[in-house]
Amino acid sequence: MTITITTTVFTDEVLARAAGLVKDSYRPVWTGASGEESTGESVARHLEAGAVVLKADGWTRTSSYGLAPSAELPAIESMSTRAMVREVLLEVREETAATAPRTLSMALDHTARGEDGDTDTRDVAYEVLTLVVRALTGHDQARATAWAERQHRTHEDVTALLAAGARFARTYGPGSIAGTDQAA
Numbered sequence: 001m002t003i004t005i006t007t008t009v010f011t012d013e014v015l016a017r018a019a020g021l022v023k024d025s026y027r028p029v030w031t032g033a034s035g036e037e038s039t040g041e042s043v044a045r046h047l048e049a050g051a052v053v054l055k056a057d058g059w060t061r062t063s064s065y066g067l068a069p070s071a072e073l074p075a076i077e078s079m080s081t082r083a084m085v086r087e088v089l090l091e092v093r094e095e096t097a098a099t100a101p102r103t104l105s106m107a108l109d110h111t112a113r114g115e116d117g118d119t120d121t122r123d124v125a126y127e128v129l130t131l132v133v134r135a136l137t138g139h140d141q142a143r144a145t146a147w148a149e150r151q152h153r154t155h156e157d158v159t160a161l162l163a164a165g166a167r168f169a170r171t172y173g174p175g176s177i178a179g180t181d182q183a184a
Contacts, residue, residue, distance in 0.1 A: 010164030032120025040173015049116035
């Protein structure tokens with residue numbers, strides 16, 4: 001069974017429902033761990049930069065932190081410490097290569113270390129995406145990262161979610177006309 005999400009799924013109605021969830025939130029949505037509020041524009045830039053990372057590096061549903069099941073490991077007993085450290089460093093380098101496909105979380109984390117975001121905008125971006133997914137699914141425990149990791153999810157689905165999150169942030173976030181009374 002293939003389920004395809006298109007940008008038409010993230011309608012203005014879905015975003016308006018997400019804005020209602022902001023009002024009902026028990027904690028400030030737009031405030032990060034620094035204690036400072038992020039503007040809707042800064043969060044939108046973070047989300048869009050995350051989409052650019054996924055376009056450039058590729059998207060993967062989940063990350064794999066181990067060797068491929070078919071990878072043959074050298075016998076540890078026969079390796080010197082230097083050879084073991086070298087093998088570990090090569091594996092880490094390969095896993096973290098800039099061109100390696102990234103998950104949604106990895107793309108947002110990567111963006112937090114660049115010019116288009118920081119840890120506050122990353123945390124708020126996660127919250128925004130989760131609100132959009134909750135509004136889309138109608139489930140109050142839905143999470144954006146889990147949504148993006150479903151087996152049938154596609155790169156286009158995740159890109160559409162990021163675009164919807166950016167649209168939501170610009171429309172309802174602090175600094176926007178609609179967000180002036182919803183910055184809670």
